[in-house]
Amino acid sequence: MRTPRRNRLGRACAGALLAGVTLLTSAGAAVADDPSASASPADGETAGPTEAGTTFRTATAIQQEQTATADASTGDYLYWVFPADSGQRPTVRAKVSLPESATRHGASTWQVDVYDGLRRRQACMYGHQTRKAAPDAGTVELSCVLRTVRAWAEPWAFDPLPGSYYVRLTVTGLAEEDLGLPVHVETEVTSTAQGGAHDVGGALAEPLVPGVSLASAQQDGDSEQDGDSPQAAPLGSEPEDGWSSGWWTDRWLWTVGGGVLAALAAVFGYGLTRGTGRPSRVPPGV
Amino acid sequence: MITRKRLTAGVCVLLATLAAGFGTAVPAAADEPSTTPSPKVELVLDVSGSMRARDIDGQSRISAAKQAFNDVLDAVPEEVELGIRTLGADYPGDDRKVGCKDTKLLYPVGPLDRTEAKTAVATLTPTGWTPIGPALLGAADDLQGGDATRRIVLITDGEDTCGPLDPCEVARDIAARGIHLVIDTLGLVPNAKIRQQLTCIAEATGGTYTAVQHTDELSGRVKQLVDRAAEPVVTPVATEGAGSCSAAPQLKAGLYTDRQEIGKHRWYRVDVLPGQELRASVSVAADRAVNDDYGVLLRAVTTHGREIVRGAESGTGRTDAVSTGLRYPKPEQEDADVSDEDLKPAAEAVCLQLSNSFSAPPSVKTTPGMPVELTIDLVEGPDDASDVAAFGLGRGWWLLGVMVLTGLIAGLLFGWISRWRVAVWRTN
Numbered sequence: 001m002r003t004p005r006r007n008r009l010g011r012a013c014a015g016a017l018l019a020g021v022t023l024l025t026s027a028g029a030a031v032a033d034d035p036s037a038s039a040s041p042a043d044g045e046t047a048g049p050t051e052a053g054t055t056f057r058t059a060t061a062i063q064q065e066q067t068a069t070a071d072a073s074t075g076d077y078l079y080w081v082f083p084a085d086s087g088q089r090p091t092v093r094a095k096v097s098l099p100e101s102a103t104r105h106g107a108s109t110w111q112v113d114v115y116d117g118l119r120r121r122q123a124c125m126y127g128h129q130t131r132k133a134a135p136d137a138g139t140v141e142l143s144c145v146l147r148t149v150r151a152w153a154e155p156w157a158f159d160p161l162p163g164s165y166y167v168r169l170t171v172t173g174l175a176e177e178d179l180g181l182p183v184h185v186e187t188e189v190t191s192t193a194q195g196g197a198h199d200v201g202g203a204l205a206e207p208l209v210p211g212v213s214l215a216s217a218q219q220d221g222d223s224e225q226d227g228d229s230p231q232a233a234p235l236g237s238e239p240e241d242g243w244s245s246g247w248w249t250d251r252w253l254w255t256v257g258g259g260v261l262a263a264l265a266a267v268f269g270y271g272l273t274r275g276t277g278r279p280s281r282v283p284p285g286v
Numbered sequence: 287m288i289t290r291k292r293l294t295a296g297v298c299v300l301l302a303t304l305a306a307g308f309g310t311a312v313p314a315a316a317d318e319p320s321t322t323p324s325p326k327v328e329l330v331l332d333v334s335g336s337m338r339a340r341d342i343d344g345q346s347r348i349s350a351a352k353q354a355f356n357d358v359l360d361a362v363p364e365e366v367e368l369g370i371r372t373l374g375a376d377y378p379g380d381d382r383k384v385g386c387k388d389t390k391l392l393y394p395v396g397p398l399d400r401t402e403a404k405t406a407v408a409t410l411t412p413t414g415w416t417p418i419g420p421a422l423l424g425a426a427d428d429l430q431g432g433d434a435t436r437r438i439v440l441i442t443d444g445e446d447t448c449g450p451l452d453p454c455e456v457a458r459d460i461a462a463r464g465i466h467l468v469i470d471t472l473g474l475v476p477n478a479k480i481r482q483q484l485t486c487i488a489e490a491t492g493g494t495y496t497a498v499q500h501t502d503e504l505s506g507r508v509k510q511l512v513d514r515a516a517e518p519v520v521t522p523v524a525t526e527g528a529g530s531c532s533a534a535p536q537l538k539a540g541l542y543t544d545r546q547e548i549g550k551h552r553w554y555r556v557d558v559l560p561g562q563e564l565r566a567s568v569s570v571a572a573d574r575a576v577n578d579d580y581g582v583l584l585r586a587v588t589t590h591g592r593e594i595v596r597g598a599e600s601g602t603g604r605t606d607a608v609s610t611g612l613r614y615p616k617p618e619q620e621d622a623d624v625s626d627e628d629l630k631p632a633a634e635a636v637c638l639q640l641s642n643s644f645s646a647p648p649s650v651k652t653t654p655g656m657p658v659e660l661t662i663d664l665v666e667g668p669d670d671a672s673d674v675a676a677f678g679l680g681r682g683w684w685l686l687g688v689m690v691l692t693g694l695i696a697g698l699l700f701g702w703i704s705r706w707r708v709a710v711w712r713t714n
Contacts, residue, residue, distance in 0.1 A: 181474065
């Protein structure tokens with residue numbers, strides 16, 4: 001009678017574990033499939049900066065989930081920089097409030113570009129990266145969904161890596177007379193965690209943040225920094241809770257779970273060869 | 287049985303703890319503020335005769351400008367050194383030669399005395415010509431000295447008719463001095479010609495152009511520009527790339543600027559130790575009218591001419607800059623014999639070749655070259671991946687299936703073998 005009970009318990013545990021793993025992964029997938037889940041504009045967002053930079057060097061640092069606003073002139077190149085960590089798939093959204101249509105002379109085309117910490121342009125998987133605003137349109141909304149940030153890639157690859165990301169917003173086509181007219185822009189970056197399927201081996205020595213080596217040299221109390229050596233870049237681009245250590249991935253759960261299941265299956269298999277009860281030769285009640 | 291249940295529960299708790307625990311990350315390291323020289327801003331105001339026109343919110347252009355200046359002077363951040371220069375304020379006559387030299391420093395660049403500056407602005411009356419070029423040259427001289435950021439805010443309502451000095455060329459020459467000077471332009475009630483001239487000036491120095499139609503727009507924008515000057519920003523170091531790798535300047539980690547002419551390439555050198563990672567990013571700014579299709583290529587090449595890695599980018603349409611980057615992790619030295627205690631591993635000189643494929647209409651001057659911004663980072667410890675997956679771990683239902691099947695087969699085999707052995711033992 002002992003063996004069947006043991007098997008039942010084993011099966012129950014395996015079932016629970018499987019259910020746990022399923023729940024975990026399917027929850028992750030559900031979040032990943034629905035980018036709007038974390039991107040609704042009203043819930044608990046912190047107000048971001050109200051200015052934007054005009055070059056890579058002067059880009060305004062923002063955090064994810066922050067709404068950055070800026071007043072600018074049509075034709076300005078506006079830059080923001082935000083940190084993105086491995087496993088995230090950032091979505092950049094921008095909303096441009098155009099000047100009154102009475103003062104405008106024609107349609108305008110707006111574009112948002114995203115560059116990584118090495119100033120390499122990053123492709124948008126989908127989203128309205130470029131959009132044309134009709135002459136009478138009040139606003140134009142742009143979006144760009146980046147590829148999932150990987151922990152590591154070969155130097156020859158252009159894959160997105162953990163580090164700073166630059167957002168550049170500008171008008172690419174417009175009636176000449178409309179240059180310099182005031183616009184108001186809102187930018188927001190959200191991201192979805194993509195789960196263990198995108199957890200790759202390896203890690204960068206340092207995230208791709210420009211000026212990172214100078215900053216670390218200064219922190220080390222490097223006295224070699226003489227008068228004409230460049231100053232450290234302000235490292236505004238770091239996630240609020242720091243960069244992830246890259247240690248955790250749900251692959252641990254899968255692998256450990258697999259090991260446990262294999263062990264249980266082995267016990268079960270072993271049990272099968274033992275038969276269902278006592279050997280028939282042994283008389284009952286002994 | 288109880289022990290078993292406890293064990294199962296224990297495993298579950300352990301897994302949960304693992305899941306919860308590894309999400310935590312290293313705390314952020316705070317960067318220390320450094321003492322920076324105070325940024326300098328000069329407001330250049332057009333006080334030419336045309337500023338008398340009453341077409342901004344029903345008041346004259348000059349009174350709109352004065353009102354805006356009052357607002358701006360009140361709001362200037364403490365650390366900014368502000369100066370005011372006028373053009374066309376003094377000479378009312380018709381002599382073009384004299385009229386085109388009419389620019390003077392109304393309030394010198396320095397710590398701001400708000401009342402004094404306001405009084406000086408209040409005395410202005412629209413008078414003369416519009417010598418933008420000389421005014422810009424004068425303003426650049428006013429801002430000389432120090433290593434801080436410099437900004438000129440030009441407010442005008444008319445085009446420079448003084449010739450032969452094209453203010454746009456003047457602006458580009460000023461920018462080419464490498465003094466990190468940005469010129470922002472504001473056009474009051476602009477027409478096509480003014481707009482073209484002012485956008486050209488702004489573009490040449492990496493500044494912005496604004497068309498002003500209302501007083502509040504004017505004061506808001508000037509305030510914004512002055513505040514922008516006060517933002518702390520890294521000042522790059524000027525360098526000059528060479529035509530070949532052997533003659534190239536040696537760069538350390540840092541931020542550099544250079545000038546690159548259309549269709550010419552430049553070389554730089556960086557020493558990379560084994561175990562270091564070189565990161566280089568570059569942007570070439572389109573500071574003049576260029577054709578619509580363009581590109582930039584950055585190559586890391588060994589001293590023997592073998593290409594290690596490259597970064598390339600091309601684009602089309604309106605742009606301020608085109609940029610690319612590369613990284614080169616140099617592996618650790620393999621054999622320990624070479625790196626003796628007293629023998630430091632030799633650094634490899636990596637040559638960086640920067641080339642661009644901009645093109646410009648023949649009317650556009652190609653000298654001075656286009657501004658280049660080069661960031662070099664050297665990070666310790668190259669990265670490497672031993673496996674495609676994180677830590678070589680598995681994932682997915684196939685993995686589970688294979689593992690369960692393997693376990694089952696192993697269990698069965700083990701069971702049968704032990705059974706067979708018992709049977710053999712019994713028969714013996």
